[in-house]
Amino acid sequence: MKLLLGLFLYALGIVVSMKANLGFAPWEVFHYGLGKTIDLTIGTVSILVGLIICLCAVWMGEKIGLGTILNMILIGVFMDLLLMLSFIPEVNGLIMGIIMIITGLFIISFGSYFYIASGFGAGPRDSLMVALQRKTGLPVGLCRGFLEGTVVLIGWLLGGPVGLGTVLAAFGIGFCIQTVFVIMKFDATSVKHETLNATRKYFMSLYSKNQ
Numbered sequence: 001m002k003l004l005l006g007l008f009l010y011a012l013g014i015v016v017s018m019k020a021n022l023g024f025a026p027w028e029v030f031h032y033g034l035g036k037t038i039d040l041t042i043g044t045v046s047i048l049v050g051l052i053i054c055l056c057a058v059w060m061g062e063k064i065g066l067g068t069i070l071n072m073i074l075i076g077v078f079m080d081l082l083l084m085l086s087f088i089p090e091v092n093g094l095i096m097g098i099i100m101i102i103t104g105l106f107i108i109s110f111g112s113y114f115y116i117a118s119g120f121g122a123g124p125r126d127s128l129m130v131a132l133q134r135k136t137g138l139p140v141g142l143c144r145g146f147l148e149g150t151v152v153l154i155g156w157l158l159g160g161p162v163g164l165g166t167v168l169a170a171f172g173i174g175f176c177i178q179t180v181f182v183i184m185k186f187d188a189t190s191v192k193h194e195t196l197n198a199t200r201k202y203f204m205s206l207y208s209k210n211q
Contacts, residue, residue, distance in 0.1 A: 003067055004074070006115030009107055011078030017104030019090045022097040023163025026170055027125065030151035033158030043080030047073055053124040060131035063195045065121020072124050094164075101168045108173065109180040117186060121193045
């Protein structure tokens with residue numbers, strides 16, 4: 001339940017920040033630009049990019065979990081559904097846009113809390129960030145900055161919307177996540193994530209007991 005709630009909130013936060021009309025967050029700039037180029041929805045592109053990233057992370061030695069797979073699929077599905085329903089209004093004006101961006105970032109942060117607390121594995125993009133850090137030995141913050149800077153540049157070249165919201169999202173998400181974790185008294189490092197193989201063995205044991 002925590003896992004699904006976290007993924008839904010994450011997608012909701014992304015859509016809220018998109019509706020701020022001040023430019024998308026880094027990965028959404030890339031997803032939107034790529035989707036515009038190949039004529040696919042932003043949610044569909046998010047799923048396809050997540051799949052490629054998962055494969056890259058596994059190739060680089062990272063272990064993935066059930067949460068990684070569901071993250072890859074459901075966030076994109078939820079995003080497309082929320083955008084199709086159109087119940088979140090697009091705002092105009094700098095002040096309202098900033099309020100929407102901050103609201104979206106805090107929703108994403110609560111989504112991250114529920115998602116990480118479920119203990120079913122990191123998201124595809126986080127897994128790639130960790131894999132890159134392991135391979136290069138560079139600080140994790142630098143690896144994250146490199147990845148997000150790269151996807152923003154490519155997304156912008158493909159026609160993705162870059163603006164003040166992109167900057168606020170890139171620099172504000174860390175503060176928002178830290179604030180939410182403090183409020184919830186949550187230590188992300190204390191969570192032991194279950195790998196996909198461990199989840200498979202668990203369900204196989206349940207199946208064997210029921211035979």
